[in-house]
Amino acid sequence: xxxxxxxxxxxxxxxxxxxxxxxxxxxxxxxxxxxxxxxxxxxxxxxxxxxxxxxxxxxxxxxxxxxxxxxxxxxxxxxxxxxxxxxxxxxxxxxxxxxxxxxxxxxxxxxxxxxxxxxxxxxxxxxxxxxxxxxxxxxxxxxxxxxxxxxxxxxxxxxxxxxxxxxxxxxxxxxxxxxxxxxxxxxxxxxxxxxxxxxxxxxxxxxxxxxxxxxxxxxxxxxxxxxxxxxxxxxxxxxxxxxxxxxxxxxxxxxxxxxxxxxxxxxxxxxxxxxxxxxxxxxxxxxxxxxxxxxxxxxxxxxxxxxxxxxxxxxxxxxxxxxxxxxxxxxxxxxxxxxxxxxxxxxxxxxxxxxxxxxxxxxxxxxxxxxxxxxxxxxxxxxxxxxxxxxxxxxxxxxxxx
Amino acid sequence: xxxxxxxxxxxxxxxxxxxxxxxxxxxxxxxxxxxxxxxxxxxxxxxxxxxxxxxxxxxxxxxxxxxxxxxxxxxxxxxxxxxxxxxxxxxxxxxxxxxxxxxxxxxxxxxxxxxxxxxxxxxxxxxxxxxxxxxxxxxxxxxxxxxxxxxxxxxxxxxxxxxxxxxxxxxxxxxxxxxxxxxxxxxxxxxxxxxxxxxxxxxxxxxxxxxxxxxxxxxxxxxxxxxxxxxxxxxxxxxxxxxxxxxxxxxxxxxxxxxxxxxxxxxxxxxxxxxxxxxxxxxxxxxxxxxxxxxxxxxxxxxxxxxxxxxxxxxxxxxxxxxxxxxxxxxxxxxxxxxxxxxxxxxxxxxxxxxxxxxxxxxxxxxxxxxxxxxxxxxxxxxxxxxxxxxxxxxxxxxxxx
Numbered sequence: 001x002x003x004x005x006x007x008x009x010x011x012x013x014x015x016x017x018x019x020x021x022x023x024x025x026x027x028x029x030x031x032x033x034x035x036x037x038x039x040x041x042x043x044x045x046x047x048x049x050x051x052x053x054x055x056x057x058x059x060x061x062x063x064x065x066x067x068x069x070x071x072x073x074x075x076x077x078x079x080x081x082x083x084x085x086x087x088x089x090x091x092x093x094x095x096x097x098x099x100x101x102x103x104x105x106x107x108x109x110x111x112x113x114x115x116x117x118x119x120x121x122x123x124x125x126x127x128x129x130x131x132x133x134x135x136x137x138x139x140x141x142x143x144x145x146x147x148x149x150x151x152x153x154x155x156x157x158x159x160x161x162x163x164x165x166x167x168x169x170x171x172x173x174x175x176x177x178x179x180x181x182x183x184x185x186x187x188x189x190x191x192x193x194x195x196x197x198x199x200x201x202x203x204x205x206x207x208x209x210x211x212x213x214x215x216x217x218x219x220x221x222x223x224x225x226x227x228x229x230x231x232x233x234x235x236x237x238x239x240x241x242x243x244x245x246x247x248x249x250x251x252x253x254x255x256x257x258x259x260x261x262x263x264x265x266x267x268x269x270x271x272x273x274x275x276x277x278x279x280x281x282x283x284x285x286x287x288x289x290x291x292x293x294x295x296x297x298x299x300x301x302x303x304x305x306x307x308x309x310x311x312x313x314x315x316x317x318x319x320x321x322x323x324x325x326x327x328x329x330x331x332x333x334x335x336x337x338x339x340x341x342x343x344x345x346x347x348x349x350x351x352x353x354x355x356x357x358x359x360x361x362x363x364x365x366x367x368x369x370x371x372x373x374x375x376x377x378x379x380x381x382x383x384x385x386x387x388x389x390x391x392x393x394x395x396x397x398x399x400x401x402x
Numbered sequence: 403x404x405x406x407x408x409x410x411x412x413x414x415x416x417x418x419x420x421x422x423x424x425x426x427x428x429x430x431x432x433x434x435x436x437x438x439x440x441x442x443x444x445x446x447x448x449x450x451x452x453x454x455x456x457x458x459x460x461x462x463x464x465x466x467x468x469x470x471x472x473x474x475x476x477x478x479x480x481x482x483x484x485x486x487x488x489x490x491x492x493x494x495x496x497x498x499x500x501x502x503x504x505x506x507x508x509x510x511x512x513x514x515x516x517x518x519x520x521x522x523x524x525x526x527x528x529x530x531x532x533x534x535x536x537x538x539x540x541x542x543x544x545x546x547x548x549x550x551x552x553x554x555x556x557x558x559x560x561x562x563x564x565x566x567x568x569x570x571x572x573x574x575x576x577x578x579x580x581x582x583x584x585x586x587x588x589x590x591x592x593x594x595x596x597x598x599x600x601x602x603x604x605x606x607x608x609x610x611x612x613x614x615x616x617x618x619x620x621x622x623x624x625x626x627x628x629x630x631x632x633x634x635x636x637x638x639x640x641x642x643x644x645x646x647x648x649x650x651x652x653x654x655x656x657x658x659x660x661x662x663x664x665x666x667x668x669x670x671x672x673x674x675x676x677x678x679x680x681x682x683x684x685x686x687x688x689x690x691x692x693x694x695x696x697x698x699x700x701x702x703x704x705x706x707x708x709x710x711x712x713x714x715x716x717x718x719x720x721x722x723x724x725x726x727x728x729x730x731x732x733x734x735x736x737x738x739x740x741x742x743x744x745x746x747x748x749x750x751x752x753x754x755x756x757x758x759x760x761x762x763x764x765x766x767x768x769x770x771x772x773x774x775x776x777x778x779x780x781x782x783x784x785x786x787x788x789x790x791x792x793x794x795x796x797x798x799x800x801x802x803x804x
Contacts (some may be wrong), residue, residue: 198780203738207746250709250736250776252753290691290710307652308692334652336605344609351654374652378600 031278036172041103045238045280045302047320047328047365053353053397054102055390056177059376060095061107065383067094078123082108088158089165096174098383099390103174103238104166106231108155110181110242113223114190116147127194134193136201141212146223149230156234163235177282178236180227182243183220183261187213190220199248206257213257221261225268232270232279240282240304241265247287247306254291259298266299282330286375292318296327305331307374311355319367322360329356330370333389338381342388349392358400371397433680438574443505447640447682447704449722449730449767455755455799456504457792458579461778462497463509467785469496480525484510490560491567498576500785501792504772505576505640506568508633510557512583512644515625516592518549529596536595538603543614548625551632558636565637579684580638582629584645585622585663589615592622601650608659615659623663627670634672634681642684642706643667649689649708656693661700668701684732688777694720698729707733709776713757721769724762731758732772735791740783744790751794760802773799 031046033039040054062068071091075081082088092107111129115121120132135141149156159178166172181189189195191202206213228239246258262283273279283295284304295303296318305314309332320326337348352371360366371393377386433448435441442456464470473493477483484490494509513531517523522534537543551558561580568574583591591597593604608615630641648660664685675681685697686706697705698720707716711734722728739750754773762768773795779788 198738200738200741200780200782203736204741207736207739207742207750247710250734251712252757253736254710287689287710290712308649308656308689310653310692332652334605334609334655336600336602337609339602339606340609348609355654378602380602 030272030276033175033277035275035277036175037169038102038174041370042175042237042277042280044359044368044370045282045328046278047301047326047360047368049359049361049363049366050368051398051401052394053359053369053371055371055393056101056103056105057095057377057386058105058373060101060105061091062377063379064377064381064386065094065098078109079121082112082158083154085154085157085161088154089161092158092162092176093165095386099387100394101174101390103177104162105177105240106155106159106162106179106236108158108179110179110185110244111189112152112155113147113180113220113227114186116149116151117144117190117223118147119190129189130194131189135187135190135216138209138212141216144216144219146219146226149226152227152230155227156230159231159234159236172237175237176235177238177240178228178231178234179240179242180224180231180265182241182246182258182283182285183217183224183265184249184258185243185245186220186224187216188245188248190216199245206253217257217261218264221264222268225265228265229268229270232273235273236279237273237277238280238282239269240284241300243283243285243288246285251290254288255294258285259291259294263298280328284330289314300327302328302330302370304372305329305374307332307334309374311352311369312357315356315367315369320365322362322366323364326367328368328370331372332374333371335373335375335377335381338377338385338389340385342385345385345388346392346396349389350396353393353397353400359397361401432674432678435577435679437677437679438577439571440504440576443772444577444639444679444682446761446770446772447684447730448680449703449728449762449770451761451763451765451768452770453800453803454796455761455771455773457773457795458503458505458507459497459779459788460507460775462503462507463493464779465781466779466783466788467496467500480511481523484514484560485556487556487559487563490556491563494560494564494578495567497788501789502796503576503792505579506564507579507642508557508561508564508581508638510560510581512581512587512646513591514554514557515549515582515622515629516588518551518553519546519592519625520549521592531591532596533591537589537592537618540611540614543618546618546621548621548628551628554629554632557629558632561633561636561638574639577639578637579640579642580630580633580636581642581644582626582633582667584643584648584660584685584687585619585626585667586651586660587645587647588622588626589618589659590647590650592618601647608655619659619663620666623666624670627667630667631670631672634675637675638681639675639679640682640684641671642686643702645685645687645690648687653692656687656690657696660687661693661696665700682730686732691716702729704730704732704772706774707731707776709734709736711776713754713771714759717758717769717771722767724764724768725766728769730770730772732774734774734776737775737777737780737783740779740787740791742787744787747787747790748794748798751791752798755795755799755802761799763803 033042040050043050044054075087088107111121188202281300282302283300286306289309318327333352356369359368435444442452445452446456477489490509513523590604683702684704685702691711720729735754758771761770
């Protein structure tokens with residue numbers, strides 16, 4: 001079996017399938033996800049009922065795991081890990097060996113695309129990412145192009161390899177999520193050259209020369225779309241756009257410089273994987289809670305939420321009702337909860353689940369929740385606390401469904 | 403004339419005065435603010451009509467001004483400036499000499515209160531504030547007490563001195579705002595010991611030992627109330643609570659650990675200054691845009707907003723209508739706009755003014771706007787760009803009133 005024929009080969013349902021009344025046939029074949037041992041994550045993405053609330057954790061393959069640090073030490077560096085198919089596969093699977101998570105996410109970085117554009121990505125020891133050639137002038141912007149996707153083949157190879165590894169027992173254990181940074185978030189790093197406290201350089205460019213910023217964002221959007229489509233071709237079963245820095249924008253500027261280009265990405269994405277299954281799309285804007293009603297218009301299936309968002313209000317605003325359009329919601333516990341003792345973690349898990357309320361339980365589509373952190377897990381997290389979180393989410397969410 | 407008799411000595415109006423229908427008598431005598439050459443800021447705080455939109459800038463006395471750097475260099479350090487009455491007065495007035503701003507704000511720091519608690523504040527060259535003795539253990543929390551306000555006499559002396567300086571020509575030129583950090587924001591620094599990217603230590607304490615956090619916050623709230631009341635006694639004509647780190651809290655945690663203690667401060671504040679005038683209270687939660695409806699219940703007059711907030715929506719939500727209760731709104735242009743050329747600054751000023759819409763124009767009370775940045779001004783700001791901003795706000799807001 002190859003990636004492209006690993007699951008259902010039935011005729012794909014039309015894109016509108018998730019909105020069909022449940023009726024006699026239930027959701028379309030392309031959204032049945034029955035080629036997996038554990039399809040709960042994909043089902044919840046498509047607003048279908050699941051027996052418990054599925055969960056995965058942003059940055060679940062990361063520095064808090066000693067086995068990750070061991071592999072990284074063999075690889076020599078972060079990019080040494082990310083560009084080596086075997087290592088990338090190994091670390092992607094590590095959290096799944098420890099915890100019964102409901103999805104895997106490709107081990108990579110959001111900045112691979114600008115690296116392929118020639119900006120020279122590196123990760124200095126103990127610091128964040130850095131570009132050797134940031135975009136600072138009109139000439140720098142003029143030089144930008146959608147990169148040759150061949151330069152990112154290491155990412156697509158990792159996707160295929162991880163899918164193979166997940167399918168060792170004949171069926172995929174859990175689905176694999178591919179991802180990219182959003183056009184705006186990439187632009188932040190491309191201009192600043194590294195992380196920033198105030199985004200002064202990128203905002204100076206944006207407010208002074210919006211024409212240049214729009215050109216950069218258009219190139220970024222087309223690059224991200226090509227990149228995610230290639231991940232889908234390689235076997236990614238869901239894709240997520242990380243708008244990590246959308247929340248630093250002013251109201252108005254967010255819609256113009258971030259949201260519009262995330263929409264441009266979504267418009268160019270393949271709706272179905274090579275296996276004929278729908279590939280759910282997730283959009284996560286950190287700090288975007290005030291713009292949920294704007295994001296409702298995005299052509300995506302899931303909205304990721306950080307911990308500042310009230311899930312009950314978000315559900316009422318964008319979650320839809322039975323057999324009406326809406327977004328599945330993903331999130332949103334504060335990663336710092338994981339520093340508290342297990343009993344306190346369970347209390348906070350219960351608050352998040354109760355804030356969303358009982359998810360949809362019928363045979364059509366309705367409001368659903370995918371549990372996650374509101375941001376990436378901290379490197380200082382005790383691994384046994386993650387076990388307590390996962391156990392609490394599964395147990396409490398199952399009991400809520402009564 | 404002393405501070406306590408510098409303005410109207412008429413009988414104070416009841417606290418409910420701003421909500422009285424305009425009728426024949428207009429707003430109560432205590433909110434007439436006629437002891438000032440330029441009362442527009444205080445009038446707008448109390449939702450009274452003004453001929454243009456008043457403005458001031460958070461951190462308006464700061465490092466972007468060469469004259470500030472000169473005084474600071476004489477003083478030797480930030481705390482050398484803040485603790486010296488003459489220097490604090492000098493730098494407070496510097497931006498008023500350059501720009502026709504509509505309010506002065508005390509030059510000080512939000513961390514003076516924990517410093518008075520004995521935590522040992524210092525500002526290392528080129529870094530942010532740092533506490534020598536952060537609060538990390540149950541014993542540390544047990545040791546905390548409301549500090550003797552005599553330790554903060556240098557702040558109250560500065561307030562009196564600035565008021566005297568503003569009154570040199572017989573009337574106060576513009577009103578003086580006093581301020582403090584919010585109980586939660588102080589707790590962040592007290593536990594972390596300095597600024598933080600993830601607030602891991604303070605949130606670990608909060609989620610692990612909420613009892614200790616509540617004790618610390620109660621002490622902070624009572625300290626902040628005593629501190630602001632002493633500023634009011636010394637002559638502060640408005641007070642502002644900076645909840646700079648409220649926005650890092652999860653929904654639910656914000657209400658419990660930040661908002662409740664800001665409310666406790668407000669409940670203990672004097673409503674009238676020694677001169678019998680109402681002292682408007684401003685609450686600014688950076689990143690708090692999603693919680694405006696919660697903040698509506700605060701016993702304050704003005705809500706400060708950062709640049710992520712849509713002013714039209716905020717006005718509809720909490721701004722009230724003619725002669726109904728509501729909050730004046732303060733904010734909210736992105737400080738990074740000031741790096742763009744003057745023409746672009748004017749465009750962005752117009753967007754902010756238009757987003758709020760035409761302020762109330764009657765003789766009672768109604769929705770009003772005080773222009774400000776959404777956060778403190780950057781040290782890299784070109785001073786001539788600030789002049790362009792101030793000019794544009796006054797001119798455009800006057801013309802909007804037709």
